[in-house]
Amino acid sequence: xxKLLLIVSCAAVTMLPRIIPFFASSxxxxxxxxxxxxxxxxxxxxxxxxxxxxxxxxxxxxxYAGLVGVIxxxxxxxxxxxxxLAIIIALVSTTGMLVAFPL
Amino acid sequence: MHINGKEIxxxxxxxxxxxxxxxxxxxxxxxxxxxxxxxFVEGVLTSMITFxxxxxxxxxxxxxxGSLLLSIxxxxxxxxxxxxxxxxxxxxxxxxxxxxxxxxMCGFGTVDEVFTVASxxxxxxxxxxxxxxIFISYIGWVSGTAIxxxxxxxxxxxxxxxxxxxxxxxxxxxxxxxARRKLKAILVASLSALLNSLLILVAGLxxxxxxxxxxxxxxIFGALIYTDKEVGIE
Numbered sequence: 521x522x523k524l525l526l527i528v529s530c531a532a533v534t535m536l537p538r539i540i541p542f543f544a545s546s547x548x549x550x551x552x553x554x555x556x557x558x559x560x561x562x563x564x565x566x567x568x569x570x571x572x573x574x575x576x577x578x579x580x581x582x583x584y585a586g587l588v589g590v591i592x593x594x595x596x597x598x599x600x601x602x603x604x605l606a607i608i609i610a611l612v613s614t615t616g617m618l619v620a621f622p623l
Numbered sequence: 624m625h626i627n628g629k630e631i632x633x634x635x636x637x638x639x640x641x642x643x644x645x646x647x648x649x650x651x652x653x654x655x656x657x658x659x660x661x662x663f664v665e666g667v668l669t670s671m672i673t674f675x676x677x678x679x680x681x682x683x684x685x686x687x688x689g690s691l692l693l694s695i696x697x698x699x700x701x702x703x704x705x706x707x708x709x710x711x712x713x714x715x716x717x718x719x720x721x722x723x724x725x726x727x728m729c730g731f732g733t734v735d736e737v738f739t740v741a742s743x744x745x746x747x748x749x750x751x752x753x754x755x756x757i758f759i760s761y762i763g764w765v766s767g768t769a770i771x772x773x774x775x776x777x778x779x780x781x782x783x784x785x786x787x788x789x790x791x792x793x794x795x796x797x798x799x800x801x802a803r804r805k806l807k808a809i810l811v812a813s814l815s816a817l818l819n820s821l822l823i824l825v826a827g828l829x830x831x832x833x834x835x836x837x838x839x840x841x842x843i844f845g846a847l848i849y850t851d852k853e854v855g856i857e
């Protein structure tokens with residue numbers, strides 16, 4: 521297989537879906553109200569599926585290490601902690617779980 | 624396109640967690656390209672012109688499995704189809720939607736993490752802000768690939784493993800902040816999380832298709848339970 525062709529075509533099918541909507545933005549802003557509402561709520565809906573189940577399955581049999589990281593980061597932000605603190609706490613607790621309960 | 628140093632710095636600042644998460648993930652990707660028989664230039668080029676985590680890993684896995692070129696391209700397109708919706712959503716938050724280079728840059732940089740961080744900024748987005756956010760993420764991804772190719776994942780095993788949590792912690796933190804403002808956010812995100820988990824783990828769907836179904840279903844659910852006023856539509 522021609523690797524350069526592989527690389528360039530995969531880049532193309534990645535870039536097209538990302539770039540084209542930005543050039544349709546004025547048409548998108550004239551969509552019916554319900555669909556515009558959907559576009560505003562899309563990020564919230566994406567977050568759930570971006571986290572689960574991959575945050576668990578990425579750790580394989582030690583899925584609980586991922587779960588603890590996600591929960592500690594979430595709670596930190598609920599308590600108004602800044603994002604960087606949430607990430608540090610998650611890193612520490614996930615590392616702690618990996619060290620304390622290895623498989 | 625007006626350049627504003629303060630906005631660029633704010634973008635760089637907001638993107639620093641993405642840098643950390645991307646750099647460590649890209650180390651693994653760089654190593655994977657080397658063990659798959661790619662040259663250094665081919666490996667780094669992949670990250671430079673594609674700039675997509677899951678899509679690139681999928682490409683390498685299918686390449687190593689000996690799949691046909693066309694089937695790899697179709698699969699990569701499907702896992703990337705979510706970007707159509709993310710880019711559409713993000714395009715509505717730009718402060719100045721007219722600039723062509725600005726839109727090209729935002730399109731190029733619409734990865735999951737940039738999309739979520741920018742979306743929860745809570746105000747209209749300037750191109751300077753987006754440039755800072757995309758630049759630091761991109762540098763993390765490309766430099767991680769290069770270093771991973773040359774040096775492998777030199778981090779201690781437990782650190783490399785734990786670093787995977789960075790990006791998820793960022794998502795969880797964005798969700799926590801949103802939930803504090805509006806408790807309904809938890810309902811919407813829980814629905815997409817539950818659907819995505821069931822579709823992948825129980826129904827055995829591919830992650831690309833499953834993500835799309837879960838995200839769209841939860842979005843529609845959200846649009847039904849939020850009032851127009853709550854999302855700022857007149």
